[in-house]
Amino acid sequence: MVKKLRGMRDLRHIDKIAYLRPSKRFYEHGYTHYQPGAELISLVRPMLEGRAEPWKVHRSDVWTHILPANRTESNKLPIQGWKIHVSAIAANCRNLLVKVAALALENNIQFKFANDTETLKMMTSKRWSRGGSGKFITLYPPTDEKFREIIEKAYAVLKDDIGSYILSDRRYKDCRCLYYRYGGITSVTKLLYTSEKQPVIFSPDGEQIPDHRTPYFETPPWTSDPFPEEQPDHAEFTLNNGRYLVKEALGFSNTGGVYLSTETASGRQVVIKEARPYIELGEDDMDAVARLVQEEKILRLLGGTGLAPEIYDSFRDWENYYVVEEYFPAPDIRLVMLESSPLVDTRPSIAASEKFYNIYKKAFSSALRGMARIHDQGIVIGDVSPKNILVDRDSMTVRFIDLEGAFRPGIDEPQRLHTPEFRIPSKGRELNSTYDDDTFAIGVIMMYAIFPIAAMQFLREDLFTAVLPRLVADVGWANTPALAIITQLVDNKITCSQAADLLEQSEYTIEQPIKRRPLEGDMPMEISDQMARFITSNYRLDKIFTLFPVDPFGQRDNPSSFGFGATGIIHTLSTCGYDIPLPALERQRNELAALKLEEIPPGFLVGTSGIAWCCLLAGDRETAERLLKQANHSPLTHAHHSLYFGMAGIGMANLAAYLRLKDGRYLDAAVNLAMTLEKQSKENERGVYWEEDGQVWIGFGYGQSGVALFLLRLSQVTGEEKWRAMGKKAVLYDMSWGRELEPGNLTVAANPEDTSTYEHYIEEGSAGIVKVAIRYGLWGSELDGFMGDIDRKYASFAGVIFGLAGFADVLIDAYRYSNDKKYLTMADSSLQGIIDLYLLKFDDGYATPGENLFRITCDYATGVAGVMRTFHRRANPAEDEFCLDELDQLSA
Incomplete structure (x- = not known):
């Protein structure tokens, strides 16, 4: 089963945590810059010496491959077939590798293994994909017959060994480290239109079939399990001999699932947390099961306090460990705050800010006092983040959940689990979590609740001294204790109890949120110049790096692309009149040629x-x-x-x-x-639209509006009115999905079925629709509704396709097509948001963080180049060349 997309933007999402370690400034893939240890390959190299047929070692990504030095027809691997996987833990991986390598070499079987023990730990960590987890060694038998022979021989030498369960595979007999699955052996990929390369296998008639690494065992239709066994009926998923009926999976990670369940005897709803053994191996090989046992112990200590879920039961079912907890049907604190924050409105009022402050005060008073009581019991929570704090909407009391990082210092095994931005920065500090980390975290969450930019603390040390005061002023809380409480908490200058007292007892007045300030005359051009200086100061010629620092999506698939690569950066610099360093140009030309x-x-x-x-x-x-x-x-x-x-x-x-x-x-x-x-279009009462596998997308990047722009320009070039008429129906289709979430404003979701998440941006949302509608001349009340939706100072990111720069870009378009300066005033609000929230000033120029805010990107779509272009257009309102605005001048 492939997860259904909420929007096409999801296709470019990459977990950026894996891109944080190598650089404090830029996203760089951690493993690309990692130097594996030699403890495993040093065991295998001596085994390759003096063999009749020579073997060679080849390293690729996380794998060390052992393969024949001379490729012949006799040792050529098939494209696909049955593969054998061996799992391991750090304590036994060396022994298993020696045994399996000897078996493979004796039988002329090619194989690969994880580069070192740290790589093995990474591949069994919580963030690793569930479909790929645990595969320490892979053996590639050349035929089905050889597969049966080798897996039985492997069983003979491994039957008493242990490793993590490989979810994508079937276990062989009763060996807890030996598995198999059918899939690709020789890497064959299919290029997708997104630039992703999808692994494929071939059906008997030659059709390419996606080789999905699902977290469950499955075989393609043309083959079957070579060792079939009767499988239980899974019509109902029960645990502990039927005592609990699982109703819904609330979430999955590599360590196990979290399930909403019903206790069959009582009908009581419960939450069941699952832990898989030998996963998320930490110090002293403490695994997910040991952590869940410790979490259970902590929760029992907190029983009866109302601060955390009650424990009802715990048990082992098959090889996994389960804890049954109280079900607390409540949203997390981030959702409660986001729903109430006036900063997400375009025209926030004092009344809205007052209401938000009362919600904020009640929820955080409860959270602060709750944390103080937990600390009083000698417990460090460890992993404190917004998603781990639930809020009862009626009483505004909170509960802390997911206490897998909690421990009692000096009594329990210390834990290091944490969410990066909600922990005191780790430079020069001990690795174990502390009480001070918890206090810091609740302070950061109090800022995050006003607006979620906590991740930016990795890029700017002045987040709490420069940005936080602006947030507090913009929300209308300058005359409340919020600023003083947060700054003292993150500096650990007050306790949680003292912070709660201040929050509850201090007098306050609420002011008008978001008072507009005009941009200074030369500021847009100065910022553009400084951003160009930053970009041109940070090109790289070492091939291990992309030419410019770009979003991980560009790094993975096409670092030369317009949107996420060097081409868009160089073009934008040139268009804005900036010189490009010759070495950077030369590398770009060489890469394009190659x-x-x-x-x-x-x-x-x-x-x-x-x-x-x-x-x-x-x-x-x-x-x-x-x-x-x-x-x-x-x-x-x-x-x-x-x-x-x-x-x-x-x-x-x-x-x-x-x-x-x-x-x-x-x-x-x-x-x-x-x-x-x-030919592919469809039409209904809303207008003309296009489907992809039955799914309709809305907006500029992936929906009808972007197609409408092309049809408009084609009509202008050819003189054929039918293309314009068709395009107008297309943009009207997107506009028809506008919903009034804020009085007078219209916004859209990424697809018609989504009724919970609405977007405002160019890529997906209101801004992209406006960008096309104004070029069709569709001025009027409906367009005004969408226009009002992008009159914003606040957005999650700074970038042009999904951030504040995009609002300003479209509003500059609106000024060009209407000559009404009110749109420049509106654009200035978005640009002021970038200046107040996201503008990073360094010795080598100005920058903005990329998406997710952890690091800087320079690409056009998400990074500095696109933001620079927008500031430059504000100073010099030029055509948008990628909308072919020259045609409007020609037809004027």
């Missing part, structure tokens, strides 16, 4: 058409035509309708090429793409 075009999708944001368009604007016709030819003839050219990933964006690039080169082939290509879009 691109393997068959490995790059055609789309505008991530693929060849976007790069081609930038090359065209830079005057590099040869490269532009080479890349655009690939975009027009890729197997993925017609894979998606959208502007960012599909035909609309490719069509726009072709129109740009036609306008500059006057080559009719590009206009023909654009028309052909439009005709395909026309």
Whole structure:
């Protein structure tokens, strides 16, 4: 089963925690910069010496491969088949590797193993994918017959050993470290239009089938389990001999699940936490089970206090350990605060701020007193984060949940589990959590509850002294104790009880939230200049790094792309009139020349058409035509309708090429793409729309609005009114989904079925719809509703496609198309938000954090380049070249 997307933006989400360790400034993949130890390969190398057939060692990512030095037909691996996996723990991995390596070499079986023990621990950690967890060694038998032979021989030498359960596999007999599954052996991938490379296997008739690493055992339809056994009926999922009926999975991680269940005898609803053995190995091989046992002990100590869930039961079922807890049907504190915060409104009132403060005061008074009582019992909570604090909406009392990081200093095994931004920064400090960490965390959460930018503390040490006062003033709380309480908590200058007293007893007055301030005249250009200086000061020539620091999505798939790579950065610098260092240009040119075009999708944001368009604007016709030819003839050219990933964006690039080169082939290509879009379109009373596997997306990046922009420009170039008419119906379709969440304002979700998450941005949301609607001239009350929705000072990120810069970008568009300066005033509010919240000032220039706020990115879509371009456009309201605004000038 593949998880259903809430929005297409989810496709570019990558867990950024894995990109934090190598650099304090930029996202860099941790393992790429890791140097594995030699403790495992040193065991295998001597075994390779003096063999009749030579073997070689090859390291790739987390794996050390052992394979024949001379590839022949006799030792060639199949594309797919049955694989054998061996799991292990740190204590036995060396012994298992020696035994398995000897078996493999004696039988001429190729294999791979985790590079070192730290890598093994990483692959059994909580954040590792459940479908890939635990696979310490993989053996590649060349045939089904050899598979049966080798797995039985492996059983003979491993039957008494242990390792973590491999969720994607079937266990062989009763051996707790030996598993098998059917899947790809020789790596074969299928390029997707998003730029991701998806592993595939082949059906007997040659069809490519995704090789999903699911966290459960499954076989493709054309084969079956070679060692079938009767499986239990899973019509109902029960635990502890039927005592508990599992109703719903509340969450999963590699360590186990959390289940909403019913106690069958009483009908009582409970929460059951699961722990898998030999997962999340820490100091002294303490695993997830040991941690859950310790959490249970802590919860029992807190029993009857109302501060944490009550414990009803604990048991072992099969090999896993379970704790049954009280079910507390309440939202976490982040949701309660987000629902009430006036900073998410475009026109917040004193009354809204007053209401929010009362909610805030009650909830945090309860949280502070609760933490103080837990500390009084000699317990460090350890992992304190907003999602671990639940709030009863009626009483505003809180409970702390997920106490897996809790311990009693001097009594229990110390824990180091924590959420990065809610712990005192670790430089030069002890690794174990402390009472001070808890106090710091609750202070940070109090700031996070006003607006969630806590992660930015890794980039700016003045977060609590410079940014926090602005947050407090903007929410209207300058004359409350909030600022003093938070700053003293994060500095550990007051206790939680003292903080609660201040919060409850201090007099206060509420002021008008978010008082607009005009930008100083030269400020936008100064910021643009300083951002250009930052970008050009931080290019890299070492091949282990991308040319510029970019979002992990760009690092993984295409570091040369327009949206997330070097091409967009260099283009933006050039468009804004800044010089690009020659070494950076040279590396970029070399990388473009070396691109393997068959490995790059055609789309505008991530693929060849976007790069081609930038090359065209830079005057590099040869490269532009080479890349655009690939975009027009890729197997993925017609894979998606959208502007960012599909035909609309490719069509726009072709129109740009036609306008500059006057080559009719590009206009023909654009028309052909439009005709395909026309054939694939559907229409109802709302307008024209496109589906992807039955799913409709809304907005500029992936929905109808982006397609409408292409159709408008095609109509202007060809003179055919039908394209404009079709495009107008498309943008009206998106507009029809507008919902009034705030009086007078309209916003949309990423898809029509979503009724809980609404977006405001260019990529998904109101801003992208406005960007196209104004180019169609659809001024009026409905457009005013969407326009009002983007009149914001606050957004989660600074970037242009999903952040504050995007609001300003669209409002500058609105000014250009209306000549009404009120839109520049509105844009200034968003730009002031960037200045107050996100502008980072360094000796080498100004920057903004990328998405998730942990580190800086320089790319166009999420980083400094896009923000720089927006400040530059505010100083010089130029055309948006990627909307082909030149056509509007031509038709004026």
